[in-house]
Amino acid sequence: MKILVKAPAKINLSLDVLHKRNDGYHEVEMVMTTIDLADHIELSDIRDNEIQIVSQNRFVPDDGRNLAYQAAQLLKDRYHIQKGVSIAIDKVIPVAAGLAGGSSDAAATLRGLNQLWGLGLSVDELADLGAEIGSDVSFCVYGGTAIARGRGEKITHLQAPPNCWVILAKPSIGVSTAEVYRNLDLNHVDHPDIQAMIAAIERQNFQQICNVAGNVLENVTLKSYPQVKHIKDQMKRFGADLVLMSGSGPTVFGLVQHDSRLQRIYNGLRGFCDQVFAVRMLGERERFLY
Ligand SMILES: C[C@@](CO)(OP(=O)(O)O)[C@H](O)COP(=O)(O)OP(=O)(O)OC[C@H]1O[C@@H](n2ccc(N)nc2=O)[C@H](O)[C@@H]1O
Numbered sequence: 256m257k258i259l260v261k262a263p264a265k266i267n268l269s270l271d272v273l274h275k276r277n278d279g280y281h282e283v284e285m286v287m288t289t290i291d292l293a294d295h296i297e298l299s300d301i302r303d304n305e306i307q308i309v310s311q312n313r314f315v316p317d318d319g320r321n322l323a324y325q326a327a328q329l330l331k332d333r334y335h336i337q338k339g340v341s342i343a344i345d346k347v348i349p350v351a352a353g354l355a356g357g358s359s360d361a362a363a364t365l366r367g368l369n370q371l372w373g374l375g376l377s378v379d380e381l382a383d384l385g386a387e388i389g390s391d392v393s394f395c396v397y398g399g400t401a402i403a404r405g406r407g408e409k410i411t412h413l414q415a416p417p418n419c420w421v422i423l424a425k426p427s428i429g430v431s432t433a434e435v436y437r438n439l440d441l442n443h444v445d446h447p448d449i450q451a452m453i454a455a456i457e458r459q460n461f462q463q464i465c466n467v468a469g470n471v472l473e474n475v476t477l478k479s480y481p482q483v484k485h486i487k488d489q490m491k492r493f494g495a496d497l498v499l500m501s502g503s504g505p506t507v508f509g510l511v512q513h514d515s516r517l518q519r520i521y522n523g524l525r526g527f528c529d530q531v532f533a534v535r536m537l538g539e540r541e542r543f544l545y
């Protein structure tokens with residue numbers, strides 16, 4: 256049997272880091288939302304009792320380093336599954352981009368194998384398993400829009416932000432999340448107002464969302480990679496309503512409400528940046544509920 260699952264990327268509308276914890280992780284408070292830029296994953300039964308990763312993308316590991324592999328291994332171990340699976344990843348989300356591509360592949364694999372292997376797990380159980388793989392995996396199991404706390408795995412659902420375009424531009428560098436957190440100096444950060452972001456989403460106030468958005472990791476990545484600053488400046492100049500880096504970067508996203516400005520920003524960015532996407536937020540329309 257074969258199962259197809261969609262693995263959408265996320266952006267962080269706001270990202271705050273509260274403190275460094277004793278376990279080495281950072282306590283965060285983030286507002287995240289899934290966007291219509293997705294990897295497609297095909298899960299197929301195979302004869303041998305093993306996990307195979309198939310991907311055309313040379314940046315995607317095909318062994319135990321792959322987060323989708325880790326998701327399958329976790330389910331096999333926890334539920335004593337004596338079956339094999341082939342995981343074909345059609346990679347659309349740029350790798351090491353701050354868009355949670357690997358985490359979303361892992362989450363999609365958890366959802367898909369739950370079906371393929373008839374495990375009958377609830378979405379909350381899958382999210383708990385996801386937290387064992389990575390901090391962003393629980394959010395990706397649910398999708399939609401949410402506040403993520405703890406190290407990212409404590410999820411509170413929110414309604415979708417008002418409809419708008421999301422323009423993404425990724426410079427041709429990859430960023431290590433661990434390194435960005437390591438270089439963060441919590442004595443010198445401007446904390447975004449997460450409560451104001453939540454209120455703005457609840458009131459469906461697009462302008463207020465743009466006013467209060469912030470990401471404490473942005474300056475860390477900007478310092479090491481001036482290309483990111485250049486993209487930010489250009490996206491602002493072309494007229495995006497909000498311009499912010501997603502997660503640990505280096506992808507920069509712009510929010511735009513009016514269709515008329517979209518083409519201008521997209522074309523302007525394509526002039527000097529290879530990877531540019533214009534997509535919609537998925538909001539809560541495609542929250543995974545099973
Ligand atoms: C920054 C964020 C924002 O959404 O996303 P990305 O930029 O990676 O997409 C996340 O916090 C990333 O989550 P994720 O990529 O799942 O992180 P993990 O694999 O769990 O951790 C990678 C490394 O980042 C650091 N880390 C991660 C999460 C956290 N709350 N504190 C940390 O200090 C740790 O050094 C850890 O070893």
Ligand SMILES: Nc1ncnc2c1ncn2[C@@H]1O[C@H](COP(=O)(O)OP(=O)(O)O)[C@@H](O)[C@H]1O
Pocket residue numbers: 314315316320321322323344349350351352353354355356357358360361430432502503504
């Ligand atoms: N399925 C996967 N897709 C992409 N990268 C993966 C995957 N599994 C593991 N990785 C590894 O995870 C690292 C982070 O990738 P990714 O999840 O795309 O970025 P980010 O953490 O910035 O959102 C990459 O360097 C890559 O080697």
